[in-house]
Amino acid sequence: MFGLDFSMVDWQEVYTATMDTLRMLFASSLFAVLIGLPIGVMLYMCARSTSVWIRACYTVLSFVVNILRSVPFIILIVALIPVTRAIVGQSYGVLGTIPPLVIGAAPFFARLVETALNEVDKGVIEAAHAMGSSTRQVVWRVLLPEARPGLVAAITITVVTLVSYTAMSGLVGGGGLGDLAIKYGYNRYETEVMIVAVVLMVVLVQLLQMAGDRVVRHFTRK
Amino acid sequence: MIELKQLTKQYGKPGRLTTALSGLDLSIQKGEIFGVIGHSGAGKSTLIRCMNLLERPTSGEVWVNGINLTALGKKQLQNERRKIGMIFQHFNLLSSATVFDNIAFPLRLCNTPKSKVEQKVGELLALVGLEEHRHKYPAQLSGGQKQRVGIARALASDPEVLLCDEATSALDPQTTDSILKLLLDINRRFNLTIVLITHEMHVIQSICDRVAVIHQGGIVEEGPVTEVFLKPRHEVTRDFIRNDQLSDGDPFTTLSGQPNERTVKITFLGAKTYESTLSDVVRETGVTFAILQGTISKIKETPYGQLIVRFEGSPESVNQTVVQLQKQGLDVEVSS
Numbered sequence: 001m002f003g004l005d006f007s008m009v010d011w012q013e014v015y016t017a018t019m020d021t022l023r024m025l026f027a028s029s030l031f032a033v034l035i036g037l038p039i040g041v042m043l044y045m046c047a048r049s050t051s052v053w054i055r056a057c058y059t060v061l062s063f064v065v066n067i068l069r070s071v072p073f074i075i076l077i078v079a080l081i082p083v084t085r086a087i088v089g090q091s092y093g094v095l096g097t098i099p100p101l102v103i104g105a106a107p108f109f110a111r112l113v114e115t116a117l118n119e120v121d122k123g124v125i126e127a128a129h130a131m132g133s134s135t136r137q138v139v140w141r142v143l144l145p146e147a148r149p150g151l152v153a154a155i156t157i158t159v160v161t162l163v164s165y166t167a168m169s170g171l172v173g174g175g176g177l178g179d180l181a182i183k184y185g186y187n188r189y190e191t192e193v194m195i196v197a198v199v200l201m202v203v204l205v206q207l208l209q210m211a212g213d214r215v216v217r218h219f220t221r222k
Numbered sequence: 223m224i225e226l227k228q229l230t231k232q233y234g235k236p237g238r239l240t241t242a243l244s245g246l247d248l249s250i251q252k253g254e255i256f257g258v259i260g261h262s263g264a265g266k267s268t269l270i271r272c273m274n275l276l277e278r279p280t281s282g283e284v285w286v287n288g289i290n291l292t293a294l295g296k297k298q299l300q301n302e303r304r305k306i307g308m309i310f311q312h313f314n315l316l317s318s319a320t321v322f323d324n325i326a327f328p329l330r331l332c333n334t335p336k337s338k339v340e341q342k343v344g345e346l347l348a349l350v351g352l353e354e355h356r357h358k359y360p361a362q363l364s365g366g367q368k369q370r371v372g373i374a375r376a377l378a379s380d381p382e383v384l385l386c387d388e389a390t391s392a393l394d395p396q397t398t399d400s401i402l403k404l405l406l407d408i409n410r411r412f413n414l415t416i417v418l419i420t421h422e423m424h425v426i427q428s429i430c431d432r433v434a435v436i437h438q439g440g441i442v443e444e445g446p447v448t449e450v451f452l453k454p455r456h457e458v459t460r461d462f463i464r465n466d467q468l469s470d471g472d473p474f475t476t477l478s479g480q481p482n483e484r485t486v487k488i489t490f491l492g493a494k495t496y497e498s499t500l501s502d503v504v505r506e507t508g509v510t511f512a513i514l515q516g517t518i519s520k521i522k523e524t525p526y527g528q529l530i531v532r533f534e535g536s537p538e539s540v541n542q543t544v545v546q547l548q549k550q551g552l553d554v555e556v557s558s
């Protein structure tokens with residue numbers, strides 16, 4: 001069909017690449033969420049503080065987040081090579097792509113967290129204060145549970161974005177499906193392998209989105 | 223129980239300040255239901271939010287149960303707030319938590335043991351009549367049911383004061399009455415002090431003991447509801463009462479009488495309302511009368527009546543009638 005011959009595809013290699021992508025995706029999503037969530041909460045809290053100093057901190061933090069978000073990911077990978085080496089000891093392969101993926105996605109996720117928290121009804125937060133909650137209790141018992149559907153949606157968007165980031169890291173030999181597509185499809189004109197890699201990524205994104213939507217629906221009580 | 227001293231609250235930046243409250247003094251006794259009524263923007267919400275320092279006053283002091291809240295640190299304020307319940311116009315329940323978990327919220331804040339939480343929430347659910355809804359989420363409840371959850375949640379920490387900011391304003395008349403009844407019941411049962419903010423005279427009339435009328439950030443009139451309601455002195459108060467009774471034009475002030483006529487306003491209060499005093503007196507003095515306007519109703523549990531009556535007869539017998547009525551303990555005002 002269309003003059004394509006899938007029999008020459010090395011399925012063992014496709015499998016390895018898929019697993020590499022999943023590994024990168026899992027590790028980078030995990031760290032992006034672990035780092036981005038507190039930053040997002042901090043952004044939310046600082047923006048509302050009555051103290052001038054804390055609001056100044058917000059401006060600085062917000063500026064840093066904006067910078068990291070506006071640098072194209074492909075440039076971030078290259079620019080971060082020394083940092084990556086310092087953290088994981090190598091700047092190539094699956095391990096070497098994780099730090100730039102995390103640093104690229106965490107600020108993005110933090111912004112989404114801030115937006116999700118902004119959606120929480122102010123009245124409920126006020127009620128919690130009126131009942132004598134401490135700030136910590138407000139965050140853990142009101143803000144985060146009330147924002148849960150929004151937070152899950154934010155995680156979904158971040159993970160899906162990370163799928164395309166992992167593909168880009170293929171350009172610098174990061175491994176995974178993106179690497180496979182470039183290595184065979186672009187460098188060796190083996191279109192079949194590229195198609196397989198792209199289809200797998202599309203399926204991956206679809207599955208992630210469906211799973212995310214389902215969890216959001218489960219948590220929505222409105 | 224609650225003492226506000228020279229309370230002032232201003233919003234905004236210097237140069238563009240809005241004064242929501244200006245040097246307001248107020249004293250609320252233990253166990254009473256105190257109503258605050260005022261038009262939109264009068265400062266009602268600001269006032270009640272200052273009572274638990276959700277809004278920090280610009281100057282002045284807030285004393286609750288003998289403690290000056292304005293002088294407390296963050297931690298101590300949190301502790302004091304646990305003894306002050308609050309319910310809201312829009313209920314402000316956690317949408318992600320069930321009825322049970324909403325009511326348990328204040329208990330869990332202070333790490334109450336699980337069995338105690340279970341027992342206390344069970345009692346509160348019974349009190350507000352929501353036992354069969356314990357596993358529902360707020361979105362599955364009606365407005366009245368949500369407010370019941372709000373009330374149960376506010377009572378969970380055994381507060382000494384309950385603050386209600388327009389607690390019935392989002393509810394229909396029947397639901398409003400059932401919530402007011404519940405508040406009255408709670409007030410009696412636990413001798414709980416209730417402060418209630420509203421813009422409806424009807425709410426004040428149903429359950430309050432005392433009322434303050436607030437206007438442009440200050441209290442313009444204050445006293446027992448019967449007194450303020452039957453003898454309003456300030457224009458704003460009269461406005462509320464007039465709107466409440468939906469009567470247009472007051473014959474007492476608009477009608478001018480003939481020489482042998484006298485228009486009087488008779489106010490009955492308490493058991494006198496249902497006695498035949500008026501007919502007894504006119505039978506004796508021989509004057510005739512026409513009722514121009516009248517209300518007979520109740521303020522909280524006190525029956526009252528207010529009639530505007532035109533007496534006809536000789537000037538002496540009309541005067542005699544007025545004197546007799548006053549002797550019987552009725553309040554009679556003669557139109558000039």
Ligand SMILES: Nc1ncnc2c1ncn2[C@@H]1O[C@H](COP(=O)(O)OP(=O)(O)OP(=O)(O)O)[C@@H](O)[C@H]1O
Nearest residue numbers: 233234240242260261262263264265266267268269
């Ligand atoms: N957060 C705020 N920032 C600035 N001004 C405010 C704020 N809250 C209230 N005000 C102003 O303070 C005044 C009193 O407001 P408040 O909300 O206490 O009125 P209210 O009597 O509760 O009115 P309503 O019946 O409409 O709720 C108003 O002029 C209002 O514009």
Ligand SMILES: [Mg+2]
Nearest residue numbers: 266267268388
């Ligand atoms: Mg208000």
